[in-house]
Amino acid sequence: xxxxxxxxxxxxxxxxxxxxxxxxxxxxxxxxxxxxxxxxxxxxxxxxxxxxxxxxxxxxxxxxxxxxxxxxxxxxxxxxxxxxxxxxxxxxxxxxxxxxxxxxxxxxxxxxxx
Amino acid sequence: xxxxxxxxxxxxxxxxxxxxxxxxxxxxxxxxxxxxxxxxxxxxxxxxxxxxxxxxxxxxxxxxxxxxxxxxxxxxxxxxxxxxxxxxxxxxxxxxxxxxxxxxxxxxxxxxxxx
Numbered sequence: 001x002x003x004x005x006x007x008x009x010x011x012x013x014x015x016x017x018x019x020x021x022x023x024x025x026x027x028x029x030x031x032x033x034x035x036x037x038x039x040x041x042x043x044x045x046x047x048x049x050x051x052x053x054x055x056x057x058x059x060x061x062x063x064x065x066x067x068x069x070x071x072x073x074x075x076x077x078x079x080x081x082x083x084x085x086x087x088x089x090x091x092x093x094x095x096x097x098x099x100x101x102x103x104x105x106x107x108x109x110x111x112x113x114x
Numbered sequence: 115x116x117x118x119x120x121x122x123x124x125x126x127x128x129x130x131x132x133x134x135x136x137x138x139x140x141x142x143x144x145x146x147x148x149x150x151x152x153x154x155x156x157x158x159x160x161x162x163x164x165x166x167x168x169x170x171x172x173x174x175x176x177x178x179x180x181x182x183x184x185x186x187x188x189x190x191x192x193x194x195x196x197x198x199x200x201x202x203x204x205x206x207x208x209x210x211x212x213x214x215x216x217x218x219x220x221x222x223x224x225x226x227x228x229x
Binding site for chain 1: 215222
C-alpha cells in the first residue's frame with residue numbers, strides 16, 4: 001500500500017544551521033505531497049505542498065522539491081531559528097472523495113538551540 | 115479563517131465508559147478525519163468521512179466508531195474505553211471535491227486519558 005517514510009528524530013541543531021529532513025514515499029499514480037508542522041501544544045498546520053514532479057513548494061524559508069525519479073520530497077531550510085522547533089510531518093494524497101485520505105509519515109522532531 | 119474545533123482539550127475517563135469526541139468545522143468541507151497521535155508512531159488514521167453518513171475505516175478502527183449526521187460535525191465514539199486508548203486525538207477537515215492537492219485543517223487535539 002501507499003506509505004511515507006521520513007527520517008527519525010529527534011534532530012537537534014544550533015541556530016542558523018542548515019536543516020534537511022528526508023522524506024520518501026511509495027505510491028501508485030501521481031500523488032500530491034505535503035509538509036505539515038506541529039508546534040508544541042497545537043494541531044498540525046500546512047507548511048508547504050507540491051502537486052507534480054519537479055514542483056517546488058516553499059514557505060517561511062523552508063523548501064521541498066517533488067522528485068519523482070527518487071520518490072522523495074526532502075524538507076530544507078538554510079538557516080534555522082529557535083522558533084522552528086516543532087515536529088514536522090511529510091504526507092501524501094492521491095485523490096478526492098473516498099480516496100481523499102492523507103497518509104502521514106511518523107514525524108521528525110526538531111529542536112533548535114540558541 | 116477555517117476553523118476546526120474539538121470539543122475538549124483534555125478529557126479523563128474511566129475504563130469501560132462510552133466516550134464521545136466531537137469535532138466541528140465551519141468551511142463546508144466534504145472530508146473529515148480522526149487521527150490518533152502517539153510518540154514514535156506518528157499520526158494513525160482511525161476513520162474518515164467523505165460525505166454525510168459516509169465513512170471509511172482507517173488503519174486502526176478497532177474499538178472506535180464514528181458518526182456524521184451533519185456535514186459540519188464528525189464524532190468519534192469509544193464504545194468501551196480502555197487504557198490503551200489513552201492518546202492525543204486529532205480531527206481534521208478538507209475541501210476535496212475530486213482534488214488531491216487541497217490542504218487539510220486540524221483542530222488543536224484532545225488529550226484523552228483513560229484510567
